[in-house]
Amino acid sequence: MSEVTRLLQAVEQDKPHGGRAAEDLLPLVYDELRKLAAYKLAHEPPGQTLQPTALVHEAWLRLAGSEHSRWENRGHFIAVAAEAMRRILIERARRRQRVRHGGGQERLDVDEIEIATPESDERLIQVHEALDQLAAEDPAKAEIVKLRFFVGLTDRETAEVLGLCERTVDRHWAYAKAWLFRTMRQAG
Numbered sequence: 001m002s003e004v005t006r007l008l009q010a011v012e013q014d015k016p017h018g019g020r021a022a023e024d025l026l027p028l029v030y031d032e033l034r035k036l037a038a039y040k041l042a043h044e045p046p047g048q049t050l051q052p053t054a055l056v057h058e059a060w061l062r063l064a065g066s067e068h069s070r071w072e073n074r075g076h077f078i079a080v081a082a083e084a085m086r087r088i089l090i091e092r093a094r095r096r097q098r099v100r101h102g103g104g105q106e107r108l109d110v111d112e113i114e115i116a117t118p119e120s121d122e123r124l125i126q127v128h129e130a131l132d133q134l135a136a137e138d139p140a141k142a143e144i145v146k147l148r149f150f151v152g153l154t155d156r157e158t159a160e161v162l163g164l165c166e167r168t169v170d171r172h173w174a175y176a177k178a179w180l181f182r183t184m185r186q187a188g
Contacts (some may be wrong), residue, residue: 004028008071026060029074033059033081039086039152050092059084075161079147086150090128093121130183134176141176150172 007025027102037052037059044050057085061086063077071077135142140162147158155173 002074004074004077005072008073017039017185029077029081030056032078036078036151036153037084040150042087043152044089050089054087055088062088064097075163082147082151082153084114085107086128086146089150090124093124097125098120118128126184126187127180130180130187133183134179138176141172141179144169144172145176 004025007028010024033056034052036120041050041052050118060080063081071080071151075083119166131142131145143162147153147161148155155166155169158164158173159169162169
């Protein structure tokens with residue numbers, strides 16, 4: 001059993017006490033999470049104010065604070081972290097879009113104002129909605145899209161995280177891209 005897997009299990013057991021296992025786990029996975037966050041943010045629109053470190057920290061807070069999560073191993077943890085990062089980016093895109101279109105009429109601090117192209121936020125939300133449809137139809141292919149599109153993993157890295165062979169990931173990725181393209185085009 002790897003050190004990360006052992007710590008993941010210890011974190012699960014220590015959650016009610018907030019134990020030391022979580023403190024020991026973060027340094028072991030931090031660099032990998034930061035690399036994933038940096039890759040994803042590099043593909044965000046210009047004017048993005050969220051930094052990889054902040055994305056990792058926000059995802060970590062969600063993961064560590066969740067009482068219902070169980071991580072089987074490092075690959076499972078990375079997949080859950082990727083999903084947390086995806087949700088954070090979707091929430092930010094929706095918030096920017098809502099404010100941009102006048103919804104909520106809430107007061108903003110000058111430091112919170114972000115300049116981004118609306119097409120990118122709209123595209124991100126379209127991909128998210130289409131991905132939800134794909135997940136209902138084929139969860140395995142949807143998971144590959146999350147890891148490839150939202151996290152930026154390669155076929156090899158995705159195969160490792162999901163415990164699949166690289167050829168299977170490549171075939172599923174090709175199918176999912178075509179499926180998402182067709183679905184998004186039909187949605188308008």
